[in-house]
Amino acid sequence: MSAVLDRPVLAPHQVQAAAGRQDVRPTAKRLGPGRRRRLAWVGPSALLLLWSASSATGLLDPRILSEPWTVVATAGELIADGRLQENLAISAQRAGLGLVSGTLVGAVLALLSGLSRVGEALIDGPVQIKRAIPGLALIPLLILWFGIDETMKVLTITLGVLVPVYLQTHAGLRGIDLRFVELAQTVGLGRAAFVRKVVLPGALPGFFLGLRFAVTGAWVSLVVVEQINATSGIGYMMELARTYGQTNIIVLGLAVYGILGLLSDAIVRFIERKALSWQRTLAG
């Protein structure tokens, strides 16, 4: 090292390479998060550990929060008599239907609004108004219109899903580089090919971001509609448990919601990684 430079910008590091060969290299300060690792389970596991420890030491009163093993036992009982599967199936059906219809409507509205000035004038305003109104505030009106059956529940979820999908897809679409539009003109793409080759792939990152918000939103809306007006579903099961003071079933319901949320987010992220493999980002 130079005597003049007492503090080198890049410090050489001595690394022992696998083959035993010398590997001395200067390393710039790393600013990215590093290589991708499968560590998503670490945080939830730590939380579970903390919960178990507090319950085991008596720090946590079972009347406040049931012990993890009680919840597991409750799950076993409810599965044995079929109630858990039954309620889970109906909840998943509601969330799934709402998610699919809301995503479709949101994406189509974003395309119409992003590709034509007329579409934007007609669509963007109403969606922004919908965004300003909390979805749950619409429930009284929806009940008056559609009663308390499945239509109302799926519609509430649809309306909640539609907004983030629309907003993010629209933003992604509007963010497409004008240079690519010029390119499409010079290679003589038609309107349909332009949408297929440039607009849709360009808006896809925004769409997936919206979809991830939407998945979370779908579960939130589901909880609300099931706890207000339902005779089935995980939310109803929890609401019933509240009446009888069964903390273990309430906690089980929460755990199920949590697992469903994590699972669905992981699925969306998996699809996103496959669909956007052309991207080179910090996510890796």
Place this chain on the structure above:
Amino acid sequence: MAAHPGGLTAPAPAPTAPSAVSVRQLVRSFGTKTVLDGVDLDIGAGEFVALLGPSGCGKSTLLRALAGLDHEVSGSGVVSVPERVSVVFQDSRLLPWDTVLGNVALGLRKPDAGARARRALAEVGLGGREKAWPHQLSGGEQQRVALARSLVREPQLLLADEPFGALDALTRIRMHGLLQDLVAAHRPAVLLVTHDVDEAIALADRIVVLDRGRIAAIRPVPPEIRTSTDTSGHESLRRDLLAALGVGPAHPAEPAAVGH
């Protein structure tokens, strides 16, 4: 060949081949600023014209007018170009979400789009990289893909807006050779916008100097001085063009009497 600046300002030699491009009295302005001020230009079929000028002289505006990319710009004049026109931009402008092959085939009609795109990629020396994403290629390779994309549709006119401006000097020399080979094989008329005098001399049949929206000089490039940089003809043409651009060691060139 004339050694004096201003000695080559004869009207553009009448193109022997039928004209590919014809521009008459082209005016383009952005707001109150007139960027092109009555430009006349003809490019013969198969002719290679370099459009030389300092930044802001209007050369890109002229190219965009020929490419039909100036919908929003006000102006007047008559522009006629062939049916098939391709553009190469300074940035390679590859769609990041499409493969190299998909980018080359962009806008091609089926059924043989894939095969044609493959051939074009092989022609620019990138056979085997069809499935790569654009970000996996070097800058020079990306620009080669852009060249393949422009030539795969067999253009009658190739418009190139400083296509090698962002490349390093060595890559640029290689790209010059590649472009010459491709042009020799496909024979499109070419308009190359550049601010590099040596690049213009190395590639063009004719050099048009644009200055503040007007054509300031037109110089044919005799084939014998294009290839050898050490002839006096080469050096005097170079000095002459630099003077027309207002940067030569010689006295500032008179605004050459061209056009009317």
